[in-house]
Amino acid sequence: MTATANHLSPDSTAPQPAAQAAKLPEVWLRGPLPDLNPLVQPVAHALLQAREELAEALRDFPRELLWARPAGVASVGFHLLHLTGVLNRLLTYARGEALSAEQLAYLAAEGQSGAAGPDVAGLLQAFDAQVERALAQLRATDEPTLRETRAVGRAGLPSTMLGLLVHAAEHTMRHLGQLLVTARVLRG
Known part of the structure; x- marks a missing residue:
């Protein structure tokens, strides 16, 4: 998928050209997504909406601004890494499951990337891929498991699958909102 073609038709998660997506209502107003439990639809809708808004807001975003931190706020690049x-x-x-060594390394690197890090297209592609994995997981989620307790973090703090x-x-x-404001400020 390209960063400019991550828009959904009303009845699928298939990419649509940006011009077509601009005419569509927000994702949550396009109806249910196929093969997805109604209880997790809002989660999928939010992730798909974020993907669309990122693609639109960061079209032609200058690489030299990706890691800029106006007024000391987090950079657009950080937000993209963190979102994924x-x-x-x-x-x-x-x-x-517990986090893997690879996930812990990614977490540590989120705040360390800079001008030598990935470009906008690469960061958007990574987020797109993570959204696709999330959608697959949501589709495979059995309703009774939504209430099950889940441990969060090294401290094992209690939550539920649905809470997570x-x-x-x-x-x-x-983070999408923070990224959008930062990107707009940077573009002037």
């Missing part, structure tokens, strides 16, 4: 990483981690906890999935959507949208 935290979604991966929260879905791991939702499956009842909802937080994945909420956290994604929170």
Whole structure:
């Protein structure tokens, strides 16, 4: 998928050209997604909305601004790395698994990347791929498991599978908003 073609038709998750997507309502107003339990639809809708908004907002975003930190806020690049990483981690906890060494290394690197790091297209592709993995996991989620307790982090703090999935959507949208404001400020 390209960064400019991550838009959904009303009845699928198939990419649509940006011009067509601009005419569509927000993802949550396009109806149910196929093969997805209604209880996790809002999670999928939020992730797909984030993917669309990122593609639109970062079209032709200058690489030289990717790691800029206006007024000391987190960079667009950090938010893109974090969006992918935290979604991966929260879905791991939702499956009842501990983080791998690779995930811990990614977490440590989120705040360390800079001008030599990935470009906008690469970061968007990584997020797109993570959203696709999330959608696959949501489709495979059995409703009774949504209430099951899940441990979060090294401290093993209690949550539920549904709590983790909802937080994945909420956290994604929170960082999307921060990224959109930072990108707009940087573009002047």
